[in-house]
Amino acid sequence: MPQNLDAVAVRAWCGLALDALGGAREEIDAINVYPVADGDTGTNLYLTVESASQAVDAVFTGLEPTRPTLAEAVRAMAHGALIGARGNSGTILSQLLRGMAQVIGADRDTDHADGRDLALALRRAAESAYQAVAHPVEGTVLTVAAAAADAAAGSDGDCGVVARAAYDGACRALDATPGQLAVLGRAGVVDAGGRGLVAVLGALVGALSGGTVLLKTTSGAGGHARVEPVECQDASTDVSAPAFEVIYLLEADDTAVARLRTRLDGLGDSLVVVGGDGLWNVHVHVDDAGAAVEAGVEAGRPHRIRITHFGVGDAHTAGVALPPRERTQRAIVAVVPGEGLAGLYSEAGATTVPARPGEPPASGELVEAIRRAHAREVVLLPNDAELRHTAAAAAEQARTEGVRVALIPTRSAVQGIAALAVHEPDRRFDEDVVAMTSAAGATRYAELAIAERQSWTMAGICQAGDVLGLIDGDVAVIGEETTHTARSVLDRMLAAGGEMVTLVLGDDAPDSLGDELEKHVREAHLAVDTVVYRGGRQSALLLIGVE
Numbered sequence: 074m075p076q077n078l079d080a081v082a083v084r085a086w087c088g089l090a091l092d093a094l095g096g097a098r099e100e101i102d103a104i105n106v107y108p109v110a111d112g113d114t115g116t117n118l119y120l121t122v123e124s125a126s127q128a129v130d131a132v133f134t135g136l137e138p139t140r141p142t143l144a145e146a147v148r149a150m151a152h153g154a155l156i157g158a159r160g161n162s163g164t165i166l167s168q169l170l171r172g173m174a175q176v177i178g179a180d181r182d183t184d185h186a187d188g189r190d191l192a193l194a195l196r197r198a199a200e201s202a203y204q205a206v207a208h209p210v211e212g213t214v215l216t217v218a219a220a221a222a223d224a225a226a227g228s229d230g231d232c233g234v235v236a237r238a239a240y241d242g243a244c245r246a247l248d249a250t251p252g253q254l255a256v257l258g259r260a261g262v263v264d265a266g267g268r269g270l271v272a273v274l275g276a277l278v279g280a281l282s283g284g285t286v287l288l289k290t291t292s293g294a295g296g297h298a299r300v301e302p303v304e305c306q307d308a309s310t311d312v313s314a315p316a317f318e319v320i321y322l323l324e325a326d327d328t329a330v331a332r333l334r335t336r337l338d339g340l341g342d343s344l345v346v347v348g349g350d351g352l353w354n355v356h357v358h359v360d361d362a363g364a365a366v367e368a369g370v371e372a373g374r375p376h377r378i379r380i381t382h383f384g385v386g387d388a389h390t391a392g393v394a395l396p397p398r399e400r401t402q403r404a405i406v407a408v409v410p411g412e413g414l415a416g417l418y419s420e421a422g423a424t425t426v427p428a429r430p431g432e433p434p435a436s437g438e439l440v441e442a443i444r445r446a447h448a449r450e451v452v453l454l455p456n457d458a459e460l461r462h463t464a465a466a467a468a469e470q471a472r473t474e475g476v477r478v479a480l481i482p483t484r485s486a487v488q489g490i491a492a493l494a495v496h497e498p499d500r501r502f503d504e505d506v507v508a509m510t511s512a513a514g515a516t517r518y519a520e521l522a523i524a525e526r527q528s529w530t531m532a533g534i535c536q537a538g539d540v541l542g543l544i545d546g547d548v549a550v551i552g553e554e555t556t557h558t559a560r561s562v563l564d565r566m567l568a569a570g571g572e573m574v575t576l577v578l579g580d581d582a583p584d585s586l587g588d589e590l591e592k593h594v595r596e597a598h599l600a601v602d603t604v605v606y607r608g609g610r611q612s613a614l615l616l617i618g619v620e
Contacts, residue, residue, distance in 0.1 A: 076233030076281045077185040078177065080146035084133060087126035087150060089276035094119040097272050104262035107213065107254060108161060108343045109318075109358065114265035116444075117160030120437040121167060122273070124157020125150045127435060143185060144178035151178075155354050156322060156377070157435070161343050162266035164320070164356040165214055166273070168205045168347035172198035188235040192225040195239055207334065207344035212253030214266030220246030221274060233281040240274040247271050315341045315358040318381040319365040323353045325373025333372040340364055377429065403498045403505070404448035407489050408434055408456045408464075413609030414486055414577060421493045423454075433460060439467035443476060450477045450502050452509060454492060458484040458546060479506040484546065485518035486608075487575050487618025512620075517569075519544045519562050521555065521615035556586055559615055560593050566619045567598045574601060575618035577608045582615055 094101075094115065101115030132141045132149040141149070151174040154167035176194035177186045186194070199218040203209050224242025225235045250264040251257040257264060325333070330346060330353055337344050341359030348354050355375070359365045362380045369375035405423040409415045415425045424446040426434050443451050451471065455464035461482055468478040479502070483489045492509035500508070524539040530548035535541060542550030542562035549565060552558030563574065574594050578587050587605040594603045608616065 076231045077187055078143065078191060078232045078281065079185040080133075080141050080143050082232075082280045083143065083146040083150060084129050086277050086280035087122065087129050089279045090122050090273045091119070091126050093272040093276045094122055094269060097268070101265050101268050101272075104260075104268065105265040106260045106262060107256050107264065113160060114162045114269060116437075116441055117163040118166060118266075118269040118273075120159045120435065120441065121154050121157055121163030123435045123437045125153040125167075125170065127157075128153025143183060144180065147174040147178045150174065155348050155352065156432075158347070158354045158356075159320070160318070161345060161356055162214060162269060164345045164347055164354055165202050165206065165266065166270065167354060168202045168345075169198040169218055169270070171347065171349070172201035175201070186232065188228070188231045191232045191235045192222075192228070192239075195222040195225045195235075198222065205345050205347045207338050207346075208342070210254065212250045212257060213264050214270050216250065216253065217243045217246045217264065217267035217270050221270070233278070236274065236278045236281050240271070240278050243267070243271050243274050315343075315360050316382060317360065317362040317365075318343075318356070318358050319362050319379070320354070320356045320381075321366065321369055321375040321378040323348075323355050323369050323373050323375050324351055325353060326351065329372040333368055336368045336371075337365060340368070377432075401446075401448045403450040403452070403502065404446035405452050405454065405493065405496060406439065406442045406446055407454040407493075408439070408460060409486060409489075410456075410613060411486075411577075411579065411608035413607040415609075417606055418489070418493065421496075422498075423493065428457065433457070433463070436463045436466040436470070439464060440470045443467065443471045443478065444474075448476070451479070452492075452496070452506060453478055453480045454483045454489040454513075455480070456483045456486045456489045458482075477502065481506065481510050481513055483513045485516075485520070485616060485618070487518050487577060487616050488513040488516045490575055490606075491516040491618060491620055515620055516575075517545060517566055517571075517619045519549075519566060519617040519619075520613050521559055521562070521617075522613065524551075555583055555614070556589050559586065559590055559617070562617060563590065563594060563619075564597070566617065567594075567601065571598075571601055571619040573618075573620040574603045575616075575620075576603065576605045577613070577616035577618075578605065579608045579614045579616075586615065 098115035098119050102112045105112050105114040128149040129146055132145055151171040154170045158164045158167040173194040176197045177190055199222040202218055203215055206215065209215050221239040221243040225239040228235050228238035247263050247267045250267055334346055337357045340361060341357050343358040345356045346353055355369060357365055366375060366378060407418050407423045407425055408428045409418050409425045410428040415427060418425050424442050426438055426442045428434060453464055453468055455461060464480055468480045471478045481492055483492060492513040495508045495512045497505055520543045522541050522543065524535045524537055524541055526537045528535055532548045532551050535551045540552045540555050540558040541548050542558050544562060544566060550558055550561045552561065576587055576590055591603045591605060594601050
């Protein structure tokens with residue numbers, strides 16, 4: 074039977090690509106020398122595909138028991154990659170997937186794409202990726218994508234035949250990259266982004282042939298590639314290169330984005346702007362990170378802003394080989410909602426992972442944070458009951474990399490604060506984990522939220538706009554006004570006793586709320602102390618902890 078691409082094959086492709094990149098991640102990280110030798114291309118590609126895979130899974134789950142159309146699946150894949158794109162390589166990959174979706178997803182009613190459709194999609198993918206990069210360079214993932222499209226166009230057959238041709242063409246192009254880009258030739262490696270794309274195309278072949286994934290090592294036919302960590306002096310080409318990587322999602326129209334491209338091109342290099350239809354992913358390397366973000370603010374609404382400083386050991390080190398950074402003994406990694414809380418956790422020494430409304434972090438982000446903490450022992454605080462499986466998967470992955478990880482099942486950021494308060498890094502690891510777990514477990518938690526629609530709750534029927542008081546995850550109070558509802562929640566929690574109240578105020582909370590609740594506790598509940606923090610943007614309206 075002809076091998077055609079349908080929604081089920083797209084889902085299988087995502088899963089197989091994620092597995093392939095997971096297996097090749099360390100290898101790809103090790104050969105990452107261009108545009109910056111920061112050793113994270115494999116990780117960035119994995120996180121990008123993980124986001125794409127989650128988006129496809131969500132569209133399947135949301136339409137059960139029916140199945141999504143091919144258009145719905147490929148558009149979900151492209152959108153997931155766009156919002157989850159990491160680094161230069163991940164951003165380009167998201168545009169490659171978007172280009173494919175523009176062709177394959179054009180017909181909303183078709184159930185499948187044939188070989189000709191796939192070849193056209195690969196051509197559009199390569200073209201759109203070149204257009205997204207401000208200054209395309211040959212010998213990179215762009216070259217590999219173009220070669221895959223050329224090979225696909227020269228083949229004749231179903232999707233399986235076309236995908237195999239594209240994969241073979243990509244492999245040949247990858248082997249040639251050291252001769253096209255001097256920095257690769259000096260380091261003796263192939264392009265890391267191109268190597269990642271080859272893994273993704275190999276997974277596509279596997280999805281179309283029943284799960285047999287084509288795997289390519291970096292010992293290419295030309296004999297150029299080797300898999301060894303690259304010393305900084307081998308890869309350094311410009312010691313005055315920009316110091317920061319800035320990435321953000323941007324809601325803006327096409328005209329504003331065109332102006333933004335020009336502005337950012339003058340600020341730095343490695344500029345890639347991908348997306349469309351009002352939502353874009355912006356990536357650039359600059360010295361003035363603030364100016365890059367300000368340019369986004371002028372163009373539209375930037376969010377999910379990530380700023381990474383290129384530290385020691387990358388291409389921005391002054392050409393001197395430095396010894397590997399020694400691991401610390403113990404670190405805390407915590408998922409945190411809101412910028413204010415992130416600052417509080419960071420001041421306490423924790424490595425933080427942002428949690429945004431409706432966008433829970435993926436396991437890959439938690440693994441990346443554990444690696445960033447660079448410690449022999451890590452205490453992981455998910456701070457959300459819904460993240461327990463994600464956190465467990467991340468902990469298991471980190472353990473395979475030689476890190477001792479203890480997962481404390483904190484269900485709220487206030488439980489995490491309680492755990493941090495008793496953390497003693499000089500104590501034995503097991504003793505520290507027991508103390509932190511005990512402190513978190515002894516902390517009851519509550520949250521105030523605004524009802525989005527009429528609904529049945531444990532406390533009765535709520536209407537859209539009502540203030541909901543959730544205690545330990547269940548709606549316990551329904552009110553019309555924030556301060557009164559918060560008082561009611563506090564009274565219920567303190568009726569069972571307590572010595573310390575922690576209040577975390579979101580940006581949308583009334584300015585006087587903290588003072589009023591602190592006064593209420595002082596007057597109505599003797600010998601109970603209160604501490605107030607500002608959660609900042611993206612934090613809940615109000616978080617309450619009672620110890």
